[in-house]
Amino acid sequence: MSKVEFRQLSPADFFYRNRELAGFDTPAKSLYTAFREIIENSFDGAEIGGINPDIFVTIKERSEDVYTIFISDNGIGIPGNKVPNALAKLLFGGKYVERQSRGHFGLGASMTVLYSQITTNLPTRVLSATRGSKVIDEYHLMIDIQRNEPIVRYHQQIPNKKNWHGVAVEVNIEGDYRRAHNKILDYIKATALVAPYATITFIDAYGILYRFNKVIDEVPKLGEAVLPHPYGIDTEKMLRLLRIAKQRSLAKFLQSNFQRVGEKTALAFLKSIELKPEKDPRKLTHDEIVKLVQGMNNYEDFLAPETKCLSPIGEEVLIAGITKELQPDFVTAITRKPRAYGGHPFIIEIAMAYGGPNIEVSSEPTLFRYANRIPLLYDQYADVAAKVIRSFNWRMYKVPENAKLAIITHIASTKVPYRTAGKESISDRPEIEREMRLAMQVCARKLRVYLSRVEREERIAKRTSIFEKYMPYIAQFATKLSGATKVPPVDFIARGRKEGEE
């Protein structure tokens, strides 16, 4: 009773035991998560190569409660010898750079392989070829969960006769498709809404084909990789930079390792914290390192973080997508200027759509959330966007109690502050909450102008309909008075048109 045994878990074992943290929760949610993790990798694989994504997905029932997801993309592929680690080893992923991307935990694909294995005991089949590769590598993979190492069940190389490049994955998982179906469809539709440059073909488990064709050719420019910003640096990151520093002076070290730090800024900053610019960065004492880190976080004269690493959707694309999908009576969108939280730049985009046939009447606005172009469909109540919407007094903006109002939110960032590794909701960092509130106010004000105009037009229409009613009598009366015999046509007046117009 009073003795506790200790032991070490591998990352795979940790996430095996706590798989709900990565979105593998109920059978329905797990199927959905597996699906989205794989399709997000396919998007990343194409966009990183500047390729218009052309993605083919099927979900088939294999046996009772077991489904086969097959997905094939035209991305840059994974080099053959890297495939086992990339897909069957947890926390093994693309190198960490300050750049916006869909996935960044190094978890998604390997968690899917792990979940497949623990529910069906089957290996995951992977095909991969990089551009120009003479062969296609085929693997059947499982994971040694206790050691977090890939197990290669089968490997062969096939001649790449058609010069294919990309990744294809076939994975079997236990799931509840009937409950997952709507979320999966919503996810694809929502993805297509903000990716008009991609072609997606999906055959669902009932055999129904959905096809979203690309309507524009331009692939979004990916954000560029940038150096870290001084804000948000911590002692661990600083120690790692100092360990490999080649510069002999602190001033040079800062200029070479951080964005927005030129010579002038470096000298002014070092003066403010009383450190000598010519000091050898490898000879800093413990206290000097802490002083340097705290100083960098508190110094107010650094320029705001660079934003070429970000890739917002843009007001035009938002409005075009919403107009196509929701067909609202009114739509407005705003892409805010870049801001930063803890050294991470971000951009908030908001769109509001009102009326039309596709938005439901509700006492709460219908919310569509995106982060780095990924639709977020679960945990809406926990999201900062829902918090901001709750705080709004919609009556102030002339929105009726029950209205057809849809709000679209997008955060683009090098580091989206997700609440969970399942990537479902955004945490309420003050900087983000503030930007979202301001952006929503801008849109809501435009909405108020529109709704005021509608109100005015309705008043005018009412008045006009009174005119319309009495005008024939007035005309008859005037005709009689003037002694004329023919009553002039009056219909066009009420309809607000000139004589002779249809």
Added chain:
Amino acid sequence: MSKVEFRQLSPADFFYRNRELAGFDTPAKSLYTAFREIIENSFDGAEIGGINPDIFVTIKERSEDVYTIFISDNGIGIPGNKVPNALAKLLFGGKYVERQSRGHFGLGASMTVLYSQITTNLPTRVLSATRGSKVIDEYHLMIDIQRNEPIVRYHQQIPNKKNWHGVAVEVNIEGDYRRAHNKILDYIKATALVAPYATITFIDAYGILYRFNKVIDEVPKLGEAVLPHPYGIDTEKMLRLLRIAKQRSLAKFLQSNFQRVGEKTALAFLKSIELKPEKDPRKLTHDEIVKLVQGMNNYEDFLAPETKCLSPIGEEVLIAGITKELQPDFVTAITRKPRAYGGHPFIIEIAMAYGGPNIEVSSEPTLFRYANRIPLLYDQYADVAAKVIRSFNWRMYKVPENAKLAIITHIASTKVPYRTAGKESISDRPEIEREMRLAMQVCARKLRVYLSRVEREERIAKRTSIFEKYMPYIAQFATKLSGATKVPPVDFIARGRKEGEE
């Protein structure tokens, strides 16, 4: 642009980069999380030894935005040679057993040491002695984050002259105390509310002392460790059990490794999935293993999971605690029968309190959430309890639009389905949502009875006050009519008492 570098992250590096997943988010939240992770370990350390927790905590400002948390407990202590790994290595923790406990990710304490290090670059000081130990081990610890290994900066053994046992931790972290203060106080108060067997002494950063004395001696019986239940088994767990199986027959293997499986059940179950009971468990084929696992999850005649591993708070303790802290006009509580989700047993407890001086008037009920006796103070909107409350039509239960209504929820489980490693909200597993709804209905019905009575009493009081007003006149009139001269006393009638009573 089109090349991606791959590399492996250590668990420490993963959580360093994604620390918000473990609750280390804003400076205020981080201070709060560090505080609760340490105090929860102290509670576990005492309760596991059947000791009344006596915990001493101080938070002091060390320098601008840097705070020192010191905590000392009287628990069973950590063996000296285990201290570095237990506190400075991530995912290293107490052995995984099917038993209810506060912490179970093996993350909290080491994440606190990690966060301290990256914000202040200071080691964490730890003292530890087990019961009967002749020495106290003192360590100053940091973490090699890239390798996930403890760094021992200093170690000494001090004679344990006073036979102390327990753990003391002193950790320095950057934080925002002013914003964290209320949450920390709320946390201690809420903890004390359900732990009347513990003594907590807390000196806050402003130097104010708070003391919660134990009022009962009985330490709650911890849940006992039990074998896993057949529901919720997956192929990974099955393979691990098969790998070390000593039994020569499948029937014996099932009986020895799972709860609720006797000989009769084992034979009936194996017959239902057409596997021979005498088969050697180490000679199962792939397909047989899958069949066995799926069969165990779908077989309907296993008894419900054992519940001696659970430790609910109990209706009496809930009512006593609430009465003391909230002083409501009405209180009711229910401890539901144990249920299970995916093989994990759980118990839902609900209490409702109405009226009195300490519950605020609000259009939404005030919610206090607990999981395994831990108060949950963040992310309320994401919690299954909030979801259930939103779905209630409170008017049906005679609750006015704005009311003084508090709802207390507790889930006790061997595996609480938290949404995040920060342990702040419970996910809406259907089995849990259902139990919570049923429990709330039971309480709400009692509340309705109470509120109906109040309504009736108010009506009677109103009618009585009319009686009271006219009774003297009636009495005078009747006196005159009867020819008597002295008007009889009538006050007692209106007050509902018998003549002569005070």
